[in-house]
Amino acid sequence: MKPSLYLLPALLLCSMKVIAQQRPPSISSPEVHPDHSITFKYFSRKAQKVTLNGEFLKAPVALMKDTSGIWSVTVPPVKADIYPYSFSVDSVQVADPNNTYIFANERFKRSIVDVPGDQPLVHSLQNVPHGKISYRYYKSATLGMTRQLLVYTPPGFNPNGKTKYPVLYLIHGGSDTEETWTKVGRANLIADNLIAQGKAKPMLIVMPYGNVRPAPMPDFTKDMVADIVPFIEANYPVIMESKGRAVAGFSVGGGQTLNIGLTNPSTFAYICSYAPYTATEEFQKNFANWTPDAAKINSQLKLFTVSVGTDDFLYEPVKKNIAMFEDKKIKLKSYIVPGGHTWMNCKQYLATTLQELFN
Template identity: 75%
Template sequence: MKARNKLTLIIMFISGSLVAQRPPAISSPNINPDKSITFKYYSKNAKRVSLSGEFLKSPISMKSDTSGIWSVTVPPMTPDIYPYSFYVDSVQIADPNNSYIFANERFKRSIVDIPNDKPLIHSLQNVPHGKVTYQYYNSKSLNITRQLLVYTPPNFDASGKTKYPVLYLIHGGSDTEETWTKVGHANFIADNLIGQGKAKPMIIVMPYGNVRPAPMLDFTKDIVNDIIPFIESNYPILNDSKNRAVAGFSVGGGQTLNIGFTNTDKFGYICSYAPFTATEEFKKNFDNWNPNADLINKQVKLFTISVGTDDFLYESVKKNIAMFEEKKIKIKPLIVSGGHTWMNCKIFLTNSLQEIFK
């Protein structure tokens, strides 16, 4: 009996210790009725915790209560999708209480989605929905099997008679093939615009654009020689240039320019979002460039470059726009407010989907 009582005491002690070590259940982020947001983080040992987000000009300090819960409430914000993170004693971490994570290979960030009273264009709405499929293909150009995402529109029938135009949509430099859906909500934007009759039903291919340590120009080969043939062999595709578009953000925007303007016979639509062009490939393709402007303007039905006025690339993008205009290439710039953000990406994509394949 004594042994049993002793064992019971040991079990109770261990259980009590585990409960004492378990962090309290907290909810973060909490969107308040006035659209202000309360962020929380638990740590008994941290000396300083701050909140950083693309809705803030600079990080703000969080305050801790006696239980070790750090918190801060930010003022009401415009409904949108915003990345944010915590800095715990100067170390960046994603919010451990939020499962909505920013798809990125370098930044450790979470996402807060502030809904609007009227659904936004990137919101899940009551319209027919397409499907996002994860696919693997063999890249002979890169000598590796790679993954890409394919959005197929509502009522898509792989064995049906309908054939579709294709948009090849490229992410930013440290993003992944998932960023356009998980952060940019490209599939919901397409669903909503197609449902409203503002965009043509299309297939959207979202490849993985990072090819490190291979030269970036190898991604152009991957798109043209591997990805396009894979898609056109496995999906009902309209496979001429007037039914093929390429678009991308940041590094992907620079890749878009490289891919599009070295293959104007293959892409009738080139849409570049805040392009980063300080690359060897861009220099190779566009330094001392003497294009046949008349031919390109006949081949390319729409060429756009979009950027925000607060984007750190704004001045370089303006120079790129001026360069294309000097070469007599027809270009349709889109200048909006805001910075180098995925909030602006959604605006750029929304604009493009309504203009391509028309």
């Protein structure tokens, strides 16, 4: 027998009909080098122009083609973090075909590159006990459908034990999905690491799907309070009081967090809003002419934070909302940090506020 037969790499196979079609060569992309420079590759014999657009770049950079049709570029060392990127192939935006790490999103397909730190970062996979992420279905009476949500349970979690856990309800951004907080935000690893260091309390993190279109946005508030929280409390050993419930979210989810949390302070004692988008009918209805009993709300809430980056395109409206809440005497802790409206920032907002929950 010819050895070459056995060297036919499994790589060249795929589990579909396209197997019979001509397959591109095996490519490893992205490759993060020890100095934090990164090589990106894309295969196309036909393309005229391939560029890389990454959130670690100020502007797209061009890839160069070799004689075999492999386009590549190596970018100079970048700061350790997790970054979204995509290719533009003759002006068509594509995710990296050779990278399984996809940005979970409804409106675009981008890939993710993880540049590890010289020291492990708060979102890195470290040698610590790991919790589990469970994909579950729940029935939403509000929306009249069965929906999926993700539940992080911490290391050592015992569903039948005597320990009652607090729960963080964590909402993604506007066109994200219930998977974005784990796939891009690494919420599970951030929790694993902070719990291992004793910096965060062991807790459940529930990640629902916040988009309810074509239903009106306030239906998600109802879904959260009337369907999601009861589902979790019926199925997990959790603290069934406001002091054991937190709600947090990013961007559109940050706005939803304010709507859900501040209209239900007897349900959630912790509210953490990350770069909230608030130009919604629901927010206007709730807060344009809000006359809160501030003393009461302040006594109900154990923590209310608003985070935003100074380069965030929502920086000005977020500052206005912070001022609005302060004007109404609502006690609030604001985290104004460098950076933009990115998941790089968002992970830091979570890592910071996770340490303040359920203390």
